[in-house]
Amino acid sequence: MMRRKLAAGNWKMNGTSAALAELEYLALQHPAPTVDILICPPSTLLTQAAAQSGSIAIGAQDCHANTSGAHTGDISAEMISDSGATAVILGHSERREDHDETSEQVRAKARAAHAAGLTAIICLGESEAQRDAANTLDIIAGQLAISTPDTATASNTVIAYEPIWAIGTGRVPTIEQIIEVHDFIREKLIERFGADIGDAIPLLYGGSVKPSNAAEIFTVANVDGALVGGASLKAEDFSPIISALENS
Numbered sequence: 001m002m003r004r005k006l007a008a009g010n011w012k013m014n015g016t017s018a019a020l021a022e023l024e025y026l027a028l029q030h031p032a033p034t035v036d037i038l039i040c041p042p043s044t045l046l047t048q049a050a051a052q053s054g055s056i057a058i059g060a061q062d063c064h065a066n067t068s069g070a071h072t073g074d075i076s077a078e079m080i081s082d083s084g085a086t087a088v089i090l091g092h093s094e095r096r097e098d099h100d101e102t103s104e105q106v107r108a109k110a111r112a113a114h115a116a117g118l119t120a121i122i123c124l125g126e127s128e129a130q131r132d133a134a135n136t137l138d139i140i141a142g143q144l145a146i147s148t149p150d151t152a153t154a155s156n157t158v159i160a161y162e163p164i165w166a167i168g169t170g171r172v173p174t175i176e177q178i179i180e181v182h183d184f185i186r187e188k189l190i191e192r193f194g195a196d197i198g199d200a201i202p203l204l205y206g207g208s209v210k211p212s213n214a215a216e217i218f219t220v221a222n223v224d225g226a227l228v229g230g231a232s233l234k235a236e237d238f239s240p241i242i243s244a245l246e247n248s
């Protein structure tokens with residue numbers, strides 16, 4: 001099974017218009033990539049980024065489940081699509097934590113994203129306490145089952161495994177731990193969606209991915225790319241991660 005490979009950068013709440021120079025520089029370094037490249041800047045930069053990102057696709061970091069209405073401060077999937085972006089990160093642990101987002105809400109948002117023609121990147125991950133209590137696979141199974149809508153296909157959905165304790169900490173799971181969770185997610189997707197779709201949905205690893213560890217992480221069969229935070233902010237850091245994925 002040849003799955004799409006994806007190097008995705010999540011800028012989180014970082015970047016004013018000056019950061020677009022990094023995007024331009026990254027696009028210049030990868031004019032004809034052999035993997036998909038996606039940058040998710042803050043929503044204030046979506047339109048400008050999409051207009052000048054060349055070979056790099058642009059995504060948002062959240063959307064509302066409704067198409068429009070009285071939801072001050074929120075943006076809809078249709079608005080994201082209208083900006084020129086093609087994807088949206090949903091259910092990131094920082095949103096689950098900072099905004100009390102539930103997996104039910106993530107599923108509604110993913111449905112809205114699909115309806116607007118966006119790729120939904122659905123994030124899952126256990127806390128350190130949950131891992132220590134040997135609950136990782138239960139947590140992942142629950143988040144995956146509830147957060148993923150029935151509208152998921154191999155072309156509109158990506159699942160990202162991001163252990164919370166590995167985000168921004170410099171701590172990375174062992175390769176065995178990554179294999180265990182990614183194989184488990186793959187099995188659950190095939191169980192639910194059948195082999196054609198379940199085997200074709202790309203799975204990303206996220207959490208302290210750096211140029212120094214990317215190649216090793218990309219050796220895992222069910223790792224189809226990465227969702228990168230800190231190391232996606234500078235082209236000089238993200239570029240070697242893209243190259244590692246291209247060479248994997």
Ligand SMILES: O=C(CO)COP(=O)(O)O
Nearest residue numbers: 010167168207208229230
């Ligand atoms: O949360 C992440 C990407 O969504 C990972 O962040 P870091 O790469 O900074 O650990």
